[in-house]
Amino acid sequence: MCGICCAVSFSVEHFSKDLKEDLLCNLKRRGPNSSKQLLRSSVNYQCLFSGHVLHLRGVLTAQPVEDERGNVFLWNGEVFSGIKVEAEENDTQIMFHYLSSCKNESDILSLFSKVQGPWSFIYYQASSHSLWFGRDFFGRRSLLWHFSNLGKSFCLSSVGTQASGVADQWQEVPASGIFRIDLKSVSISQSVVLKLYPWKCNSGGDDIRECVNSLTEISAALPTFVLVAANEAKLYLKEPVVPLNMVLPQAAFETHCSSISRSPLTRETLQVFLTDRHTKEVVQQFIDVLSIAVKRRVLCLPRDEKLTPGEVLKTSNRKANVAVLFSGGIDSMVIAALADHHIPLDEPIDLLNVAFMTKEKTIPVNFNKKGRKQKNHCEMPSEEFSGSAAAAAAASPGEQFSVPDRVTGRAGLKELHAASPSRTWNFVEINVSLEELQRLRRTRISHLIQPLDTVLDDSIGCAVWFASRGAGWLVTQDGAQPYHSRAKVVLTGIGADEQLAGYSRHRARFLTHGLEGLNEEIAMELGRISSRNLGRDDRVISDHGKEARFPFLDENVVSFLNSLPVWEKANLTLPRGIGEKLILRLAAVELGLTASALLPKRAMQFGSRIAKMEKNNEKASDKCERLQIISLENLSVEKLDIS
Template sequence: MCGICCSVSFSAENFSKELKEDLLYNLMRRGPNISKQLSKSDGSYQCLFSGHVLHLRGVLTAQPLEDERGNVFLWNGEVFSGIKVEAEENDTQIMFNYLSSCEDESDILSLFSKVQGPWSFIYYQASSHYLWFGRDFFGRRSLLWHFSNLGKSFCLSSVGTQTSGVANEWQEIPASGVFRIDLKSTTITRCVVLKLYPWKYISRENIVEECVNSLTQISADLPAFVSVVLNEAKLFLEKPVVPLNMLLPQAPLETHCSSNASIPPTRETLQAFLADGHTKEVVQQFIHVLSVAVKRRILYLPRDENLAPNEVLKMCERKANVAILFSGGIDSMVIAALADCHIPLDEPIDLLNVAFMTEKKTIPTNCNKKRSKQKNHHEIPSEDFTKNVAATDDDSPYKQFSVPDRITGRAGLKELQVINPSRIWNFVEINVSLEELQELRRTQICHLIRPLDTVLDDSIGCAVWFASRGIGWLVTQDKVKSYQSSAKVVLTGIGADEQLAGYSRHRVRFQAHGLEGLNKEIMMELGRISSRNLGRDDRVISDHGKEARFPFLDENVVSLLNSLPVWEKANLTLPRGVGEKLILRLAAVELGLTASALLPKRAMQFGSRIAKIEKNDEKASDKCGRLQIIS
């Protein structure tokens, strides 16, 4: 994970060899391990490249990289497959080596078409004065652009700033393909022309599907001096996943389930589906592909076994390298169960569970008796202690944090402890008061969520920020101790609902328009996930010097799910808790999970109760005034 930035000026008086302090600060929070800046000037334009690295893989490598020809590369990504990167190698250096050997633009596009994993990049070609940049197909890594001064300057950056000027100055770069700017030409015309190389799907016969937002749609929010055009050579990137299977069944779906809505579904309800040989085979295939996706996302991390003998920690003091955003729901439970298969047995796994205060309670003065502070863990200031104290049970005075996700999270923890009692499962109770939410939204979170600006973005963005920060409490039978997660990798379940009809709107669409309508809804969900979710979540999680990883959006997982007919993924004739995300529930049963396999979908903003902590009369799609606050 990195914070990358390129500031370009076409006017000498506007060029600064230093980034603005607030932008530099935000970039460094993303990449706290090493920072570097590099200036390039051609007389008619000046570029300032700034790179800030979170070290996770291979040799610590400062960015930006520059080769002997003056080419410059900034990389914020992970190569999980497609291009060979050995365990001890740094993928930034490998990518730059390949780029430096590219002879023309088709070679560059071929390279990025091969990469499987999340990425955003900025690449300066000195000889041609081209600046290339873009995000991966799903937009799993944030990249913003900001055009100013009537075409005299622009900036590309992983994260924006809190600005007091014109609203929406920073905008997300669409994950529509790779863009290219001719810097030399721009200095002459004073117009910025963005050449787009879009994603396309290639069949054996011909090009059958193109994935590019309308050029007019991309241009709509840009200044008048900026235009977006398709590249003249009509070159493109090869789409990394197969198209969605739109096939419809020839006969009505079998339910394998009682039609009596008053009878709650049971684990046996799901096991009845697995009695069918074909269904079981498909579920096993799904488990395998998802398991490999999880494994790729937890390999190559610096672990204690790489330390010298005198540095090795005792098992009880070993730190978690991987954390999971954990509600106890089906998505996070399956990820946790699969992570358990691949993470060394003596390494803890952090389960990050966030709750927002639902009501004020008086905290008794004798509440500290059973608490002890743990060495080497985060010390929470005493004045914040009562605001963040963990709820140990529903009868405790800390019931204000006993939100739905806390209850299902604790239940999920017990299931995981049954599956693997030898593992240390750190269930981190992260409790947030209204005062802390309002203060940190204003000073730290607001600019990370923007340019997204709805009530829903505010709720999810803030909840994910506090959860991924990982500061909370470990609650055991005899004590409560303060804790801060040290894990640099945070796994999230995003992408499961979008692909497997997990949202209530999927059921509404199915009831109105059948399986054909459901297919179209799923296609739309996946198509907009880059602009609706992923850039925001990347900025929010990375603000803690951590990297978000999305197993459900692994290219092979998406291709498998896209290849299946919709009724093998979900069956919305069945009740909630069974029909939505059916294939994932069947996988959970195969993995040994119990009650969690039947939990209905509950949105994070409701499960954590952040949606209820301030205003209750807002719609999710409303513009959120709280995000307009300028620090």
């Protein structure tokens, strides 16, 4: 994970050799291990490149990187497949090596078409005065743009700053393909022209119409002096996943087990499906491809030196390198169970479980004394962590933070212990008070969620920020002690609901338009996931110097699920808790999980109870007033806090 930025000016009076302090602070939080700036000047323009690295693989490579021809590269991504990167190699170096050897536009597009994994990048090609940039097919890495001064300057950045008005608004770079700007041409014509190289599948669809629609949508959101056009050579990137299987059954679709809806749901209910040979084979194929996706995401990071045989059991001081955003629901349970298959057994796994307190309680005086006594046993949370709220939770967790996700999280922990008793599972209870939520939303979180601005974005963005920070209480049989997860990799289950009909709107669409409507809903969900979820979640999680990884959005996982007819992934004639995400529930049973396989979908904002903390009468799609509050005093404080 890195913070990358490029500020371009076509006017001497608007050029600065330094980034604004608040933007620089926000970038450094994403990349705490290395910071570097590089200036490129031409007669017609000036470019300031700024790179901030979170070191996760190979030799630490400071960014931006440059070569002898003046090319400059900023990379915020992970190459998991498609291009060979050895365990000891750094993918930034590998990608730049290939880019520097590209002879033309087609070579550049061919390179990025091969990469499997999340990425965003900025590449300055000196010979052509071109600035290339873009995000991966799903938009798993954030990249924003900001145009100002009537085309005299613009900026690309992983993260923005607190907006003070519409004119200062940052916008997400659409994950529609790769963009190129001819910097020399802009300085002459006084207008910014973005050339788009779109993603394209080879399914024989109406790609021309799709490209025109994409250009129209992008242009509508930009200032009038910014033009978006298709590249003249009509070159494109090859989509990294197979098209969605839209086939419908020849006969009327009915559940094979109609009696299920009338019977109590148990683990045996799901096992009935696994008696079918074809179903069992498909489920095993799904487990295999998802397991490989998890493996790539938990092994591709530095670890402590291997322990000697005599030290294997001394795990109390071992650091967890991987954390899971953990509600105890089916998505996070399967991810945790598969991570357990691949992470060394002497290494703990952090399970990050967040809960929001709806009513303040009196804090027992004697607890703080007890907490201080335990300080040496475990790393204390950051100063931002609300000790009062957490202390109250540890003192009487049943009263204040027993939200649905805490209940299912604790139950899920028991299942994981039973499935893998030799593993140290660090169940981290992250308890958030109303005061802490409001303070940190104002000073740290709101600009990360922007440019998204709905009530739903506020709820999920804040919940994910607190969860991924990992500052809470480690709850064991001996009691609770302060704990701050230092795992740099955070696994999240996003992508499962979108592909496997996990949302209530999937069921509503199925009830009104059948399987054809359900297929269309799934296609729509996957198509908008970059703008609806992933940029926001990347910015929120990376603010802690951690990297979000999304196994369900691995290219091979998506291709496998896309290849299946919809009824092999979900059966919405069955009740909630079994029909949605059916293939994932069957996989959970095969992995030895029990009660979690039958839990119905519960949105994070409701499971954590953040949606109940402030206003109960809001709609998820409403613009959130809380995200618009700007405080110059808080911004000044924020500039000092880059840790």
